[in-house]
Amino acid sequence: MADPELVDVVVVGLGVGGEEVAERLAEAGLSVVGIERDLVGGECPYWGCVPTKMMIRAANALAEAHRVNELAGSAQVQPDWAPVAKRIREEATDTWDDKVAVDRFTDKGGRFVRGSGRLDGPDRVRVGDQVFQARYGIVLGTGTRPSIPPIDGLADTPYWTNHQAIEVEELPESLLILGGGAIGLELGQVFARFGVRVTVVEALDRVLAIEEPEASEIAAAALRADGVTISTSVKVERVSHDGQHFTVHAAGGVQLTAEQLLVVTGRRAHLDELGLETVDIDATQRYLPVDERMHVTEGIWAVGDLTGEGAFTHIAMYQAAIVVADVLDQMRRTKGGPDPSGTASVVGGAAGVASAVGGAMSAGGATAAPGSVPRADYRALPRVTFTDPEVGAVGLTEKQARERAINVQVGYTDLTSSTRGWIHKAGNTGFIKLVADADQGVLIGATSVGPAGGEVLSGLVVAVHAAVPLSQLRHMIYAYPTFHRAIEDALRNLK
Numbered sequence: 001m002a003d004p005e006l007v008d009v010v011v012v013g014l015g016v017g018g019e020e021v022a023e024r025l026a027e028a029g030l031s032v033v034g035i036e037r038d039l040v041g042g043e044c045p046y047w048g049c050v051p052t053k054m055m056i057r058a059a060n061a062l063a064e065a066h067r068v069n070e071l072a073g074s075a076q077v078q079p080d081w082a083p084v085a086k087r088i089r090e091e092a093t094d095t096w097d098d099k100v101a102v103d104r105f106t107d108k109g110g111r112f113v114r115g116s117g118r119l120d121g122p123d124r125v126r127v128g129d130q131v132f133q134a135r136y137g138i139v140l141g142t143g144t145r146p147s148i149p150p151i152d153g154l155a156d157t158p159y160w161t162n163h164q165a166i167e168v169e170e171l172p173e174s175l176l177i178l179g180g181g182a183i184g185l186e187l188g189q190v191f192a193r194f195g196v197r198v199t200v201v202e203a204l205d206r207v208l209a210i211e212e213p214e215a216s217e218i219a220a221a222a223l224r225a226d227g228v229t230i231s232t233s234v235k236v237e238r239v240s241h242d243g244q245h246f247t248v249h250a251a252g253g254v255q256l257t258a259e260q261l262l263v264v265t266g267r268r269a270h271l272d273e274l275g276l277e278t279v280d281i282d283a284t285q286r287y288l289p290v291d292e293r294m295h296v297t298e299g300i301w302a303v304g305d306l307t308g309e310g311a312f313t314h315i316a317m318y319q320a321a322i323v324v325a326d327v328l329d330q331m332r333r334t335k336g337g338p339d340p341s342g343t344a345s346v347v348g349g350a351a352g353v354a355s356a357v358g359g360a361m362s363a364g365g366a367t368a369a370p371g372s373v374p375r376a377d378y379r380a381l382p383r384v385t386f387t388d389p390e391v392g393a394v395g396l397t398e399k400q401a402r403e404r405a406i407n408v409q410v411g412y413t414d415l416t417s418s419t420r421g422w423i424h425k426a427g428n429t430g431f432i433k434l435v436a437d438a439d440q441g442v443l444i445g446a447t448s449v450g451p452a453g454g455e456v457l458s459g460l461v462v463a464v465h466a467a468v469p470l471s472q473l474r475h476m477i478y479a480y481p482t483f484h485r486a487i488e489d490a491l492r493n494l495k
């Protein structure tokens with residue numbers, strides 16, 4: 001066994017979060033080893049955000065074309081999956097090849113190692129026969145994998161996860177989707193719009209259960225309008241496959257059959273693979289807890305889905321910026337003096353990252369000084385389900401706010417009755433729902449559903465994040481006739 005090799009930082013798992021940390025630290029002049037066992041970039045570019053949004057773009061184009069009949073004459077639409085599959089293969093994923101991403105990292109000075117990394121004591125990482133010793137720290141960004149429920153028979157069937165659903169070249173005639181969360185609904189609507197007979201099976205009593213009930217209703221109605229069957233409160237007891245078809249056997253003798261089965265019932269971190277026992281950390285936890293600077297323990301940071309703070313690319317990037325700033329800060333303090341590394345641009349770079357993080361910095365933005373690293377703040381965590389209509393949400397739902405015994409006010413307005421909604425006509429369903437803390441006079445949550453629900457959300461995220469007083473929100477000017485102008489109506493309806 002070779003002696004450990006001393007480097008500045010080791011990053012294990014180069015998904016969205018790990019890649020960002022590794023690249024920025026390498027760019028800053030540190031010697032960084034980045035370890036990835038599959039594809040650099042992780043789930044988002046190859047089997048997540050990017051290809052699904054390409055699918056959605058295509059499916060929405062079909063839906064818009066159908067709306068011509070209501071608005072502008074007549075259009076005949078012939079869906080064809082081939083260009084979508086081609087675009088995902090060629091434009092999004094380079095046929096699931098990460099050469100561009102690996103080169104981007106190594107061009108910045110990083111050293112790339114393909115393999116599975118695991119901790120081997122407080123400052124060491126082992127990859128096969130190689131051991132790296134980290135001078136300043138280790139960053140874990142190993143993400144999650146699909147969580148497959150322990151349903152009788154399921155493991156013996158050739159079910160799909162998001163990977164097969166995104167790699168598919170020829171669509172099945174029918175598809176059962178286990179899981180009515182964001183991913184299940186997005187993919188269900190896409191495939192239905194391309195002619196697949198889709199059934200979404202959800203164990204809870206509504207789809208999109210983490211969002212406002214009004215959002216669940218509107219999303220379910222939209223999918224039904226696309227021909228999707230939505231079955232809620234289904235307790236699946238067994239799954240079988242006869243070589244051609246899947247059958248889901250549910251309580252009460254219910255049986256659902258389709259050519260393909262997609263399982264999207266959540267994601268799970270695999271802490272048991274990370275050697276956490278070598279640093280006295282419980283590997284049986286669901287996620288790896290971190291503090292507000294992403295510290296797991298002395299000298300070890302974690303970023304992204306692994307931390308359980310919300311499985312979104314924007315969370316991974318947000319956390320990565322904090323890790324970069326904190327590692328650089330630690331390096332400065334270890335070496336002594338304000339910038340002993342001679343990497344003045346690093347200080348600027350770290351501050352730049354910190355400012356990209358936004359208001360997580362201390363008030364006044366005085367974060368460039370050593371020791372002043374932004375801290376994670378998830379109060380205004382935005383999330384978007386890219387169904388048509390889009391469901392955007394930030395902060396607390398009404399129920400969550402009431403459970404916290406906050407003096408809640410709620411304001412709601414229907415998008416169809418707004419000027420822009422009325423003009424838009426076909427495909428105009430949506431609403432704005434605001435959740436306010438009446439005592440503080442600020443918004444603490446909001447939901448924006450509509451044709452541009454995710455974009456309309458941005459103003460609401462600023463309002464929640466910066467705790468903009470309701471009085472100010474009521475007395476600002478909203479452009480006419482935009483969808484976001486409905487926010488003004490919802491504010492007026494707060495009670």
Ligand SMILES: Cc1cc2nc3c(=O)[nH]c(=O)nc-3n(C[C@H](O)[C@H](O)[C@H](O)COP(=O)(O)OP(=O)(O)OC[C@H]3O[C@@H](n4cnc5c(N)ncnc54)[C@H](O)[C@@H]3O)c2cc1C
Pocket residue numbers: 012013014015016017018035036037038039040041042043044047048049050052115116117118141142143144162183273274303304305306310311312313314315316
């Ligand atoms: C279908 C789908 C759609 C999505 N859509 C969106 C969206 O629209 N917007 C959004 O914000 N988010 C979306 N997400 C979520 C987003 O993809 C994740 O939040 C994001 O990828 C998390 O990044 P990460 O760096 O934490 O982990 P990952 O992207 O999971 O990357 C972790 C990496 O670590 C590697 N790894 C694991 N263990 C080891 C090890 N021991 N050694 C070396 N390497 C290891 C893995 O191979 C992987 O490449 C979607 C997810 C899915 C599945």
